[in-house]
C-alpha cells in the first residue's frame with residue numbers, strides 16, 4: 001500500500017528518466033500461500049520480509065475470522081494459529097483475491113471438511129478449479145461445486161496425483177491439503193515456480209517432510225507440525241516491473257534484495273532489447289539504452305517467461321524499433337491492457353493469444369483505466385516513457401501487489417501524484 005492511503009487515480013507526467021536504488025519487497029505470491037498455511041498448522045509463526053499490500057491484509061482478515069491472530073511490525077508479521085477454529089469465509093473477502101482458494105486445502109487439512117466462496121483475483125479469462133478438485137478427489141475427498149463456492153470433505157489418503165498442467169494454485173492447495181493425509185502423497189506434474197518452493201521451505205521449517213522441491217515430482221509424508229520462522233522470498237514480479245519501468249523511462253536503476261536467477265527470462269529479454277543489465281548476488285542493475293525489437297517471447301510455466309511480466313514487457317517494447325511478437329499461453333484473456341497502451345499511441349495488433357508490437361517513435365499521455373494488477377503496472381511503465389500527463393483510474397488495483405510504488409517512483413525521479 002502507499003503509506004496507508006488507498007489509491008484511486010494516478011497522474012503521471014512522463015519523460016523523466018529513473019535513477020537510484022529500489023529495495024525489492026517480499027513476494028505477494030510467496031506470502032499469500034504461506035499466510036494461508038497458518039490455517040493448516042496450529043502454532044506461532046514469524047514471517048520476515050512480508051509485503052504490506054492489500055492482498056496480504058485481506059488474507060489477515062480471513063485468518064482473523066478463523067481465530068488466527070496477526071501483528072505487524074514493519075515488514076515482520078507474527079501469526080498465532082493456536083486458537084484456529086472453523087468459520088465461514090465471507091464471499092466479499094474471498095472474492096478479492098485468487099489465493100483465497102488455498103483455504104480449501106488448508107481447512108480440509110485441519111478440520112476434514114471445508115467450504116469456501118469462489119475466489120477472485122485478476123480477470124484473465126476463465127480460471128477454472130477443475131485441477132484442484134480432481135486432485136483432491138483422487139486422494140479420496142468428496143468435492144462439490146456450489147453455486148457460490150466449493151465444498152470438500154474427507155481425510156486424504158496416501159496416493160499419487162498427476163496434474164495435467166503445472167498449476168501453481170493446484171500444487172499449493174495440494175501441498176496444504178496433504179499435510180495431514182493418512183500416508184505419503186505424491187504430486188506428479190507439480191508447478192516449479194520459486195513461490196511454490198518458498199511454500200515448501202516454509203512448510204519444511206514447520207516440520208513437514210517434503211521431497212522434490214524445485215522439480216515436477218513432490219512427495220509429502222505425514223509428520224508432526226509446529227510454528228516456525230521464515231523469510232519470504234523477494235518479489236520477482238515487482239522486480240520485473242521495475243526493470244521494465246527503467247526500460248520505458250530511461251535512466252539507471254539498481255534493484256537490491258532479490259534473486260537475480262528468478263528474473264532471468266525477463267532480464268534476458270530486456271538485454272536483447274538493448275538494456276544493459278548486470279547481476280550480482282541479490283542485486284540487478286539496469287541501464288536503459290535505445291530499444292530494439294526482440295525475437296518472439298512465449299509465456300509459460302517457470303522457468304519460461306512469466307505471464308505476470310508479459311504486460312510490463314509489452315510496455316517496454318512499445319518504443320523499440322522493429323516488430324516483436326508476444327504469445328500468451330498461460331491465461332486465455334491476458335491482453336486487457338492493450339486498449340490502454342494503444343490509447344497512448346502504442347501500435348499493437350492481436351490475433352488470438354498473439355500480440356504484434358510495432359515500435360513507435362513516441363507515446364503520449366492519455367486518460368486510461370487499470371484493468372488488472374500487472375496490466376495496470378504496464379500502464380504506469382508506459383506512462384513514464386510517454387510525453388505529457390497520463391491519468392490512470394482504478395489505480396487501487398496496484399495496491400494489491402505493489403508496496404510504496406508511488407513513493408519509490410517519485411524518489412527515483414518520476415513525477416507521480418495520487419488522489
Ligand code: UD1
Nearest residue numbers: 029098099126127128129130131132167168169170330331
Ligand atoms: C498463480 C499466480 C498468478 C500467476 C499464475 C501463473 C498467485 C496468487 N497467482 O495463479 O499471479 O500468473 O500463478 O504463474 O500465486 N488452470 C486450470 N484448472 C485449474 C487451475 C488452473 O485449467 O484447476 C489453468 C488456469 O486457468 C490458467 C493456468 O492453468 O490458464 C495457470 O493457472 P495457475 O498456475 O493455477 O495460476 P494461479 O494459481 O491461478
